[in-house]
Amino acid sequence: MASLELVNIRKRYGELDILQGIDISVDAGELLVLVGPSGCGKSTLLNMIAGLDTVSAGEIRIGGRRVNDLHPSERDIAMVFQSYALYPNMSVKENIAFGMEMRKVPKPEREQAVKEVSRTLQIDHLLDRRPAQLSGGQRQRVAMGRALVRKPRIFLFDEPLSNLDAQLRVDMRTEIKKLHQRLGATIVYVTHDQIEAMTLATRIAVMRAGELQQLGSPAEIYNRPANTFVAGFMGSPRMNLIPGTLKNEGSGSYLEVAADGAGPARILLPHVPDATRGYLGREITAGLRPEAISDKLDGGGSGNRPVIEATVEVTEPTGPDILAVLLLGGREITARLRPDSTLKAGERGRFAIDLSKLVWFDPSTGARVA
Amino acid sequence: MAQKWDSPQMVRGTSAHWSRFIIYGLLLFFAAIYMLPLVVMLLTSVKPLPEIYSGSIIALPHEWTLKPWIDAWGETCVGLSCHGIKGYFWNSTKMTVAAVIISTAIGMLNGYVLTKWRFKGADLLFGLILFGCFIPFQIVLIPMATLLGKLGIASSTPGLVLVHVIYGLAFTTLYFRNYYVAFPDELIRAAMIDGAKFFSIFFRILVPNSAPIVVVTVIWQFTNIWNDFLFGASFSTGESAPMTVALNNVVNTSTGEREYNVHMAAAVIAALPTLLVYIVGGRYFVRGLMTGSVKG
Numbered sequence: 001m002a003s004l005e006l007v008n009i010r011k012r013y014g015e016l017d018i019l020q021g022i023d024i025s026v027d028a029g030e031l032l033v034l035v036g037p038s039g040c041g042k043s044t045l046l047n048m049i050a051g052l053d054t055v056s057a058g059e060i061r062i063g064g065r066r067v068n069d070l071h072p073s074e075r076d077i078a079m080v081f082q083s084y085a086l087y088p089n090m091s092v093k094e095n096i097a098f099g100m101e102m103r104k105v106p107k108p109e110r111e112q113a114v115k116e117v118s119r120t121l122q123i124d125h126l127l128d129r130r131p132a133q134l135s136g137g138q139r140q141r142v143a144m145g146r147a148l149v150r151k152p153r154i155f156l157f158d159e160p161l162s163n164l165d166a167q168l169r170v171d172m173r174t175e176i177k178k179l180h181q182r183l184g185a186t187i188v189y190v191t192h193d194q195i196e197a198m199t200l201a202t203r204i205a206v207m208r209a210g211e212l213q214q215l216g217s218p219a220e221i222y223n224r225p226a227n228t229f230v231a232g233f234m235g236s237p238r239m240n241l242i243p244g245t246l247k248n249e250g251s252g253s254y255l256e257v258a259a260d261g262a263g264p265a266r267i268l269l270p271h272v273p274d275a276t277r278g279y280l281g282r283e284i285t286a287g288l289r290p291e292a293i294s295d296k297l298d299g300g301g302s303g304n305r306p307v308i309e310a311t312v313e314v315t316e317p318t319g320p321d322i323l324a325v326l327l328l329g330g331r332e333i334t335a336r337l338r339p340d341s342t343l344k345a346g347e348r349g350r351f352a353i354d355l356s357k358l359v360w361f362d363p364s365t366g367a368r369v370a
Numbered sequence: 371m372a373q374k375w376d377s378p379q380m381v382r383g384t385s386a387h388w389s390r391f392i393i394y395g396l397l398l399f400f401a402a403i404y405m406l407p408l409v410v411m412l413l414t415s416v417k418p419l420p421e422i423y424s425g426s427i428i429a430l431p432h433e434w435t436l437k438p439w440i441d442a443w444g445e446t447c448v449g450l451s452c453h454g455i456k457g458y459f460w461n462s463t464k465m466t467v468a469a470v471i472i473s474t475a476i477g478m479l480n481g482y483v484l485t486k487w488r489f490k491g492a493d494l495l496f497g498l499i500l501f502g503c504f505i506p507f508q509i510v511l512i513p514m515a516t517l518l519g520k521l522g523i524a525s526s527t528p529g530l531v532l533v534h535v536i537y538g539l540a541f542t543t544l545y546f547r548n549y550y551v552a553f554p555d556e557l558i559r560a561a562m563i564d565g566a567k568f569f570s571i572f573f574r575i576l577v578p579n580s581a582p583i584v585v586v587t588v589i590w591q592f593t594n595i596w597n598d599f600l601f602g603a604s605f606s607t608g609e610s611a612p613m614t615v616a617l618n619n620v621v622n623t624s625t626g627e628r629e630y631n632v633h634m635a636a637a638v639i640a641a642l643p644t645l646l647v648y649i650v651g652g653r654y655f656v657r658g659l660m661t662g663s664v665k666g
């Protein structure tokens with residue numbers, strides 16, 4: 001296991017800046033997830049760590065040692081590819097042992113290692129089969145076996161679950177997490193799926209257009225997103241970003257929400273963070289997760305849980321709860337209601353807001369102010 | 371639209387019976403026409419000479435004989451020497467096998483480099499190599515003769531092998547390049563991380579997965595080289611001539627009686643190897659053409 005440092009990494013293809021100075025450092029034993037929409041440069045970054053792509057500027061250090069100019073095989077890394085990249089002409093056993101064979105590990109040692117890994121991954125009954133004779137989930141396991149068997153210092157995963165069906169993906173996700181906990185391995189994991197990122201990571205790096213948007217623990221990313229992009233990208237359904245005007249009136253502050261042609265609505269704010277004082281009387285964006293807006297009215301109406309009135313536009317029962325799109329001052333916001341809620345589309349209802357989950361963004365820069 | 375069929379197979383009823391009948395009838399008719407020359411050749415080759423001069427060419431022989439085949443192989447006169455075509459058959463075999471193996475191997479390596487180890491100007495180079503496919507044989511005859519003379523391998527089997535390797539490279543490179551373009555890069559990357567270098571990736575990963583395109587290339591090269599007459603006639607003399615040139619010398623002899631039965635036997639012998647290659651590799655041929663998206 002080793003630490004990984006990325007120092008001001010840049011990638012240029014001709015005139016095009018793919019990565020514009022990425023700084024990330026990962027401690028040994030961490031599981032870093034690189035997440036972002038397609039084209040954000042996350043796979044390029046992973047390929048650069050692997051040595052499959054050249055670095056235009058900056059430095060990559062594995063275990064404190066600069067590896068920029070080392071061949072992939074000399075970096076002591078292992079990679080699991082999206083397509084699994086199993087050699088079709090070799091049996092499962094040969095696939096797993098190929099890396100050791102190339103490193104001239106003696107045969108008995110190789111066989112012992114293959115045996116151990118295949119037992120861990122429960123693929124020992126498949127060792128003599130060809131990749132074409134395996135199911136998607138089995139191929140995935142073999143690909144992981146090929147990475148595990150070498151006991152590398154860093155594991156790289158390139159969207160390893162995106163070719164699996166939904167059920168299998170959830171199972172394998174748990175499996176990868178278990179594996180990480182048991183091995184204590186350093187893992188860099190690329191995905192575009194924010195749920196995978198949230199569930200697996202010890203730290204998440206959210207990227208967009210070659211820039212690092214935020215680096216933090218899943219809880220930090222989820223509760224304190226650095227900007228409106230991270231707020232919108234992480235979490236499903238996405239965070240409500242409610243544009244409004246921050247106002248102060250005798251008794252206290254409130255956010256006035258008003259879209260064209262609709263009566264304004266108010267969200268009362270018993271206290272506002274100091275950082276937002278400068279926005280008094282001006283436009284500001286409030287960020288509220290759907291689960292911070294609910295029909296649980298107990299304890300509502302006072303203190304940190306003001307109550308709003310809004311019209312229900314659509315309800316979407318998901319099983320554990322009901323997602324409702326509400327109209328508040330002409331703006332659509334999503335709320336997460338109790339599964340036994342009887343509110344129907346078109347009805348007006350009362351909803352409690354959990355202000356402890358409220359975050360504020362500057363409407364012009366998108367950056368979080370509080 | 372009055373009537374719509376989901377597919378031709380949906381046709382039912384008596385009219386369907388008739389259309390089937392007509393389709394199969396036509397197919398059989400054309401198959402027979404295509405087969406006719408071969409049938410005539412085979413029949414002629416097992417008839418004694420007097421029967422050929424007296425009878426119809428598609429009549430079955432009254433008296434079956436294998437003597438023309440034996441004569442063609444070991445007795446008939448090619449030019450001035452009368453030892454049959456067997457020597458030339460082996461000339462062709464040696465030349466074709468060597469040229470096919472070398473040109474296929476180099477084409478493979480070219481395709482590998484042009485797709486998986488791309489360098490600046492790789493596409494331009496491939497374009498230029500491709501250009502070689504469209505150069506007519508005749509244009510290169512004189513410069514090639516000069517080159518072979520300077521190398522000291524004129525009028526020899528190695529000389530012909532060299533000519534065929536050079537001329538075949540454009541095609542074999544095209545085939546392998548187009549096949550390997552579709553070969554997943556992730557496999558190469560995985561092998562690199564596993565510690566495989568240039569040649570171990572080539573021999574352990576790429577070559578074992580190239581069977582369909584190897585078959586296509588081998589069939590293509592084998593047929594072209596074996597059947598080549600122009601290079602054979604230009605760059606070989608006497609004993610070093612390939613089969614095709616020898617066959618011409620057998621058939622175009624101007625002395626004595628024309629032994630049609632021997633000529634036919636020699637021609638069938640000359641065509642056998644390519645026939646064999648097609649029969650053995652034929653079903654891979656079409657499959658390979660599809661997978662490599664190469665148009666033959």
